[in-house]
Amino acid sequence: MKEDFYVNELVDILKREIQSFNTVSELLILEEKSLIDFNTRELAENLERQEDVFSSIACLEKSRIRVLEKIGEQFGEKPETLTIKKLASLVGNPLKKKLLETGHVLNAIHADIKKKKATNTMLIRQGVMIVENDIRTILNALGVIGEKKIGYTKRAKRNPFSGGVYIDGKL
Numbered sequence: 001m002k003e004d005f006y007v008n009e010l011v012d013i014l015k016r017e018i019q020s021f022n023t024v025s026e027l028l029i030l031e032e033k034s035l036i037d038f039n040t041r042e043l044a045e046n047l048e049r050q051e052d053v054f055s056s057i058a059c060l061e062k063s064r065i066r067v068l069e070k071i072g073e074q075f076g077e078k079p080e081t082l083t084i085k086k087l088a089s090l091v092g093n094p095l096k097k098k099l100l101e102t103g104h105v106l107n108a109i110h111a112d113i114k115k116k117k118a119t120n121t122m123l124i125r126q127g128v129m130i131v132e133n134d135i136r137t138i139l140n141a142l143g144v145i146g147e148k149k150i151g152y153t154k155r156a157k158r159n160p161f162s163g164g165v166y167i168d169g170k171l
Contacts, residue, residue, distance in 0.1 A: 006071045007087065007095050013064045014102045020057045021109045024050065028116035035123040 027050050034042035065079070072079035075090050084103035088096045 004091070004095060006067055006074060007091050007099070010064065010067045010071065010087075011095070011098050011102055013060055013067060014106065017057065017060050017064070018102070018105055018109060020053055020060065021106070021113065023053050024057075025109060025113055025116060027053065028113065028120060031120050032116065032123065035120060035127060038127070 027046055031043065031046050031050075034040075034046055068079040068082055071077075071087065072082055075082075077086075077090075084099050084106075088099040088103075091099070
């Protein structure tokens with residue numbers, strides 16, 4: 001049947017998306033490591049690799065949407081309403097099992113990526129706080145420049161001297 005062809009094509013696309021999402025998950029682990037190690041070179045390289053993977057995921061998404069449109073036409077459904085569960089209920093058993101297994105794997109990967117992104121966001125915020133505290137410490141250690149006392153606080157409003165660095169706490 002033509003429906004089976006399109007559903008098999010959809011499963012193949014979803015499996016390639018799973019591979020790409022697994023790569024994203026691995027890259028997030030490396031991102032976490034580079035954040036912990038304060039290794040900006042590795043972090044920059046990792047982010048470039050993530051961009052490449054996200055580009056391939058975007059292409060896969062376009063392919064998935066096209067296939068879903070064809071499946072929607074075959075089953076008389078709107079493509080945007082077709083979920084994996086709904087599609088599984090419309091097809092026979094071997095394809096139903098493939099779809100449900102693929103959907104389960106995608107859900108697990110999504111939850112894993114979500115956790116890793118939350119951890120990395122927390123590490124980035126901590127890194128910003130460390131840098132901000134280091135800047136504050138350095139500026140406060142400088143103390144007096146000429147006859148003007150300088151200091152760094154989050155509430156700094158105006159630069160008390162000309163030609164210097166002004167940091168207002170909004171990094």
